Amino acid sequence: MAWLAAPEYRLARELFLRLLALVYCCGFLAAARQFRALLGSRGMLPIPRFLARVPFRRAPSLFHWHYSDRLYAAVARTGLLLSAALLAGAADLLPLGAAMALWALLWALYLSIVNTGQTWYAFGWESLLLEAGALAVFLGNDRVAPPLLVLWLLRWLLFRVEFGAGLIKWRGDACWRKLTCLYHHHETQPMPGPLSWFFHHLPRPLHKAEAAANHVVQLAVPFALFLPQPIASDAALLMIATQLWLIASGNFAWLNWLTVALALAVLDTGTLRRVLPIGPDPHYPGQPVWYRVLVAAYALLVLARSWQPARNLVSPRQQMNRSWDRLHLVNSYGAFGSVNRTRYEIVLEGTRDVHGTDGWQEYEFPGKPGELRRLPRQFAPYHLRLDWLMWFAAISPSYARPWFLPLLARLLVNDPDTLRLLRRNPFPDAPPALVRARLYRYRFTDGPELRATGAWWHRDHVRDHQPPVGLAALRRHAPPDPTARPAGRDSTRHPTRHPGEDR
Known part of the structure; x- marks a missing residue:
């Protein structure tokens, strides 16, 4: 079973997990600071109303057993502390099983938040974080070599993120095919950043070059992820470069940062040695049998659940940012299938x-x-x-x-x-x-x-x-009087997509 181990990806695993932990920190921090007004008992879309209508099987969450603002705050703060500990490298100090349990707990806590988040959490990057977080559970720590099966599943996820975004653009707004969408995008995107004014005023030929490069990176380069090294690493580096460009041009929460993390997981030490003084790959002991069984079982589960996302990619009625299961294990992605002109x-x-x-x-x-x-x-x-x-x-x-x-x-x-x-x-x-x-x-x-x-x-x-x-x-x-006795629960609609989400 030695072929299941990939010690040449030890640094790739480390980079991916650390950046993933940082993204988790952002997610839990935002939840802790914003939930009371948005989702709390006195919030605009109160979770208790949502729980009264939506059963556990439709939105698995620990809040179905009990909800209070104090418990929600505890969940968010616990997630923040755990993700900060993982960012600092706590998983490498624990036995393999304990490290996996820590990542699994982090995923379960964030799933509980997303599945009760309603409109406020109906974004593709929430599902992306959960899918990547579930894969992180099986990546192991410094006590075992990175499992090759999980590394390939990360590439499959990165492929769906990039190729799905490329297809939804090509099939969507005609301005993407005419290479003119970026005449408007930097100005009309949801939340511009400090450099967006400057990006908007770039010469129009450069905007066309941006759009053309986007098509190449999202429609052609993703297939190179499945080719031998160093081709796969070079493809990942191109994706990282385009994501950094997007990070500089606007505010898209952690979508771009998480895509960078997935691309980092593709880089082997041979590629990293081009720019970093990296020693030889370490010798790892054999992976425990129970660990190999879990990795193989989860890989089979992901492959089985990949049927609908794969079918969605080739469908002329492609849907973007859709979760195909309540656990957000395998999802469909995409962004800006159309661009506002005003x-x-x-x-x-x-x-x-x-x-x-x-x-x-x-x-x-x-x-x-x-x-x-x-x-x-x-x-x-x-x-x-x-x-x-x-x-x-x-x-x-x-x-x-x-x-x-x-x-x-x-x-x-x-x-x-x-x-x-x-x-x-x-x-x-x-x-x-x-x-x-x-x-x-x-x-x-x-x-x-x-x-x-x-x-x-x-x-x-x-x-x-x-x-x-x-x-x-x-x-x-108006918000209810916090000193009054809670009224009976009523229903709240649970939208799963934003209008204009393909923008």
Whole structure:
């Protein structure tokens, strides 16, 4: 069974697991800091309501046995501590079985969060983290050589991520085939970063070169992952380069970082020796029989569950970012099958006067465009969930209906959990009497405009998204009194995809 061991991938395993642990840290940190306003008992989409409608078999989660905000916080903080320990190398200090159990616990904790996260967690990178995290359980630690079967499964995952994204673009918006999508993408993407203004103003021939390179890397290069070394490593390096380009150009949570981690798992020590002074591969003792059995069994399970994702890839009706099982073990991926030509933003405002004559003041978000002179910030791999969903709300008001009015209701009572998700509350002393939402068309300024005004953005008012409304009209959407006895559970819809998710 020596062929199952691949000691030449020891550094690849280490790089992958450390970066995966870092991504887990970001996921659990975001959960710990944001859940009360989004999903808590007094949140916009409360988990207790969701659990009342959706049974365990449809959304496995430990919260089906018991839910409280205190337990959710404990789960998120425990996950954060465990992922930090794994990032520091704790798994290599433990026996093989204990290290596997640690990774499995981390996966189970995050699965419990994702499966009750509803709209706030309906992103492809959540499934990607869970699928990669499940594979990490079987990668072992320094006490055994990396298992070849799991390394190949990581390549299969990386192939689906890249090839799925390439196919959804080619089959989707015609601007990808015309190589013109990047005329608009850097400006209209969900949450631009600090360099997005500069990427947007690159010469159009370079934008076409970007799009063409994207097609090559996502549609042709993935097949090279299954070729002998060093071809497979060279393919992975090309993918890493394109992912770093995407990281520099915008905020896509941990999608790009996790793709980089998967690509790092392809690099053998022969490739790494080109740039690093690496000694010979160590001699590992034989893998325990029970470990080989578990690895082989899980590989067979993944192959069996790969039928639907593989069929989806070749289907002309390809679906993107879909989970084919409730455990998110084997999924379908894709990104930006269509690209918006115009950027719309919802701006929330409040006033102290019930007649609206006292002037309207804007709420500011940490990540989404708002104040015109503020350069977009870099947040990825951290994920600002409310900022992202505000982008979807501007695209599809009906999609945002379950949580948008509850958001306004919480602004009308200065809900502290909700205000912690914002950058600036213009009413720190007392809540506003009225709030409203206005829809604007945003665009990047050009060079002369930036120099003349200091503004990175220009905006034009389109219409009122939500007319002025007070707390009395939104009373049923307001957070319940925390001192009151909990009411009976009611139902909440559990959407699995965002409208415009192929954007």
